[in-house]
């Protein structure tokens with residue numbers, strides 16, 4: 001058996017079921033081995049940023065790593081921004097990056113680059129297999145490293161000759177580790193903090209799934225502590241019947257207002273809050289002056305277990321506060337981002353997965369969908385735009401029985417628009433809504449906020465997505481995705497209903513802003 005065959009069998013044996021791929025010459029033996037192992041599904045992505053973002057979406061929804069297959073340094077480099085988002089999300093993910101044959105590297109052939117440096121910039125684990133006999137145990141170690149806990153990006157570099165040489169055999173999975181248990185004295189210290197003043201519990205990571213949310217809600221009911229969710233959660237379970245949760249705001253002043261007066265800040269799977277950017281005259285740390293910070297559970301620790309233990313101490317008889325079922329009324333008239341949010345809230349299907357990259361157009365979405373049937377909300381964890389369509393791809397591969405909604409700002413959608421082709425190729429049940437405001441609207445705001453001189457025509461033209469206007473329906477149809485456009489709220493509701501009723505991918509371009 002050659003290295004590639006042993007690798008693919010090992011990945012399948014370790015529970016890796018999908019490989020989001022954009023291969024080249026150095027990966028041909030890996031590609032050739034896929035037919036023999038149907039348990040590993042190869043999914044072609046036409047840009048590496050789609051492959052890495054899809055693996056992120058897959059890992060967020062399953063808790064297990066998908067693989068990517070990438071072509072040397074340049075292929076990995078094309079995937080870096082979404083690997084950065086995956087790293088911030090602590091998503092388990094294994095990159096397999098083909099490299100030149102070991103004997104070929106000294107010739108500095110055109111695709112030679114500092115692949116290791118690129119890999120290390122996003123990966124918690126990097127290994128280059130040097131013999132075919134090592135590939136399988138290296139892959140099993142890579143899967144284990146990706147799983148953590150906490151989860152993370154692992155990168156296995158696979159030289160072409162190691163891939164094609166015989167002498168390999170599959171390796172068994174490396175047993176996974178459970179998250180470490182939070183020591184009793186820590187829980188006791190945090191228990192005291194819940195009654196020591198104005199207390200906020202900032203929830204993140206695994207605390208944002210139902211068991212963590214319900215335990216946190218019981219603590220809040222009994223102690224009067226307020227709950228907040230980290231600004232950009234990897235995966236937040238929300239909707240009717242779950243405890244509702246406000247997210248810490250993106251804008252520094254709003255986040256400051258949410259935390260004002262807090263004297264005890266408890267971190268449950270979240271990091272101490274910081275401002276997204278520095279602004280003249282505003283602090284970088286969002287922890288109020290004099291506030292004591294307590295870490296109940298750091299990433300990699302059993303945050304749900306710790307919250308449950310704390311709830312038993314603080315709130316043995318309290319019940320979690322469930323969000324009531326309620327949906328907005330369907331609006332009429334000219335479509336706006338606010339009305340689009342109401343339509344989405346009115347029609348969001350039970351068990352939907354929302355990949356949210358709506359940016360400024362998404363302001364109204366949390367309130368409009370709060371009482372919709374239970375769903376998962378996936379957000380832009382690392383701030384590198386171009387994530388939403390790929391993450392939706394991976395979520396749909398992971399959860400074929402659920403509706404996936406990709407809520408996309410037009411500028412962000414363009415980074416990785418070729419994901420639509422994979423939506424069509426794989427017939428994924430994804431409805432993409434493009435919020436067409438024809439601008440990088442947030443940058444209009446940021447221009448003022450950083451105190452730059454008022455932008456003139458040259459400055460503003462860098463935020464303007466008109467001239468020419470983007471025709472998303474044509475782009476979608478050109479990649480095999482049925483598409484429609486809506487300028488009216490009723491029309492948008494009709495199109496959304498139709499898209500959700502029909503299997504397979506759809507795109508609706510929601511005209512929510514004037515061009516230019």
Ligand SMILES: Cc1ncc(C[n+]2csc(CCOP(=O)(O)OP(=O)(O)O)c2C)c(N)n1
Pocket residue numbers: 081358359360361383384385386409410411412413437439440441442443
């Ligand atoms: C990879 C990457 N490149 C550039 C940026 C800077 N950036 C932040 S928001 C933005 C434009 C967002 O425009 P759009 O997605 O249309 O959303 P809108 O602001 O209009 O709601 C840009 C370019 C970024 N965050 N990430």
